[in-house]
Amino acid sequence: MSAPLVIIGAGQAAAQAVTSLKAEGYGHPIVVIGDEPYPPYQRPPLSKAYLGDEMTEDRLELKAPHLYAEAGAQMRLSTRVVRLLPADKAVELSDGTRLDYGSVLIATGTRARPLPVPGADLPGVFSIRSIDDVKHFRAAAVPGAKLVIIGGGYIGLEVAAKARKLGLDVIVVEGQPRLLARVACSTISDFALALHEGHGVGVLTGMGVTRVLGADRVSGVELADGRVLPADLVLSAVGAVPNAELAAAAGLALDNGIRVDEAMRTSLPDIFAVGDVASFPSRLYGRRVRLESVQNAIDQAKAAAKAISGGAVAYDPIPWFWSDQYDVKLQIAGLLEGFDRTETEGDVAAGRFSVRYFAGDRLLAVCSVNDPKSHMMARKALASPVPATVPG
Numbered sequence: 001m002s003a004p005l006v007i008i009g010a011g012q013a014a015a016q017a018v019t020s021l022k023a024e025g026y027g028h029p030i031v032v033i034g035d036e037p038y039p040p041y042q043r044p045p046l047s048k049a050y051l052g053d054e055m056t057e058d059r060l061e062l063k064a065p066h067l068y069a070e071a072g073a074q075m076r077l078s079t080r081v082v083r084l085l086p087a088d089k090a091v092e093l094s095d096g097t098r099l100d101y102g103s104v105l106i107a108t109g110t111r112a113r114p115l116p117v118p119g120a121d122l123p124g125v126f127s128i129r130s131i132d133d134v135k136h137f138r139a140a141a142v143p144g145a146k147l148v149i150i151g152g153g154y155i156g157l158e159v160a161a162k163a164r165k166l167g168l169d170v171i172v173v174e175g176q177p178r179l180l181a182r183v184a185c186s187t188i189s190d191f192a193l194a195l196h197e198g199h200g201v202g203v204l205t206g207m208g209v210t211r212v213l214g215a216d217r218v219s220g221v222e223l224a225d226g227r228v229l230p231a232d233l234v235l236s237a238v239g240a241v242p243n244a245e246l247a248a249a250a251g252l253a254l255d256n257g258i259r260v261d262e263a264m265r266t267s268l269p270d271i272f273a274v275g276d277v278a279s280f281p282s283r284l285y286g287r288r289v290r291l292e293s294v295q296n297a298i299d300q301a302k303a304a305a306k307a308i309s310g311g312a313v314a315y316d317p318i319p320w321f322w323s324d325q326y327d328v329k330l331q332i333a334g335l336l337e338g339f340d341r342t343e344t345e346g347d348v349a350a351g352r353f354s355v356r357y358f359a360g361d362r363l364l365a366v367c368s369v370n371d372p373k374s375h376m377m378a379r380k381a382l383a384s385p386v387p388a389t390v391p392g
């Protein structure tokens, strides 16, 4: 039998790659190696419906487990790839075994960025990336508990919304002058601030955190101005870092994650990378881009399946993303970095509007609040050859 395609990581991109490889008629065995005990599952509900107890664990599963076997893939869960050995065309696993490969697809995703202050490793300090993280967080999130969330980005704010629903006292501390500062304009930031304050969340912007306090468990958070916020639990939501160490040690080129070309090929033969861990050249944006989104994990996995099966691919997507907070759905099409002006359409006070981001005449992105029609039109407009205006 031929040496298998080894997929490292059993997440969103791996699940898609397996079914897409089957659709492409890929003829070699596939082995998926994942270090979590669960078959591939959706992460977005971890900070949304699953955290809020509105979704059961079984509904997180991306595909019924028998579909992987039917696609010719063997799943090896609770197993970590500890070394990638391109010269030997083999991987070493955490159970001490070694596996030869014909080709490799790296889909190792990201992990929570460590909080760079003393006390960050105290019991009671959480981050949310996995089912187990949510289970641990929920065990401590009893009604009336004081939660301090460090980081006012999407995940921090989604958790704030669900924590209020669970009856916690919530304060969000954000180092930037406004919420969602890296990913939205001030119109959206102001809207998010009013939304969360309206639901009883305390918000401190432009405020650093210097220490997490506590003896054998977290008891508070010390702010840059010397104040102390009492805390029973702390959520660190300060971004994610790519799990690229395995690739780095194997000699693959890195560039804010694993460097791939438009067909998901890394710098070494027969090794591909996809999803949150991969940075790809975007002709659309004229630069290298690494995306942390379901859209990107799925579409890159499809592209890699085609490339691994010998097809021609040129991945260059219109990125899109969403966030749910209370009864608000935010949807973002495109990337807004480099915008020099915005246009707002709709009714901000009524909580139904869209903001368009432009660089000169060129439409870069659209952020829609409870406005799904505009979001869908934005995705079409951005995909058109001269994405300058959004109809309607």
Ligand code: FAD
Binding pocket: 008, 009, 010, 011, 012, 013, 014, 033, 034, 035, 036, 042, 043, 044, 045, 046, 047, 079, 080, 081, 082, 107, 108, 109, 110, 128, 129, 130, 155, 243, 246, 274, 275, 276, 277, 291, 292, 293, 294, 295, 297, 320, 321, 322, 323, 324
């Ligand atoms: P992952 O799904 O993260 O899977 C990678 C897997 O590889 C993990 O299980 C990891 O443990 C495993 N792994 C790592 N190293 C090894 C190794 N050496 N050996 C074996 N296994 C390994 N995106 C959206 O578009 N919309 C949202 O609303 C949204 N919300 C999110 C909310 C949360 C709380 C989180 C955490 C993410 C959210 N995302 C959202 C992002 C989205 O989930 C990711 O972009 C997507 O899961 C990336 O897929 P992936 O396959 O690259 O990585």
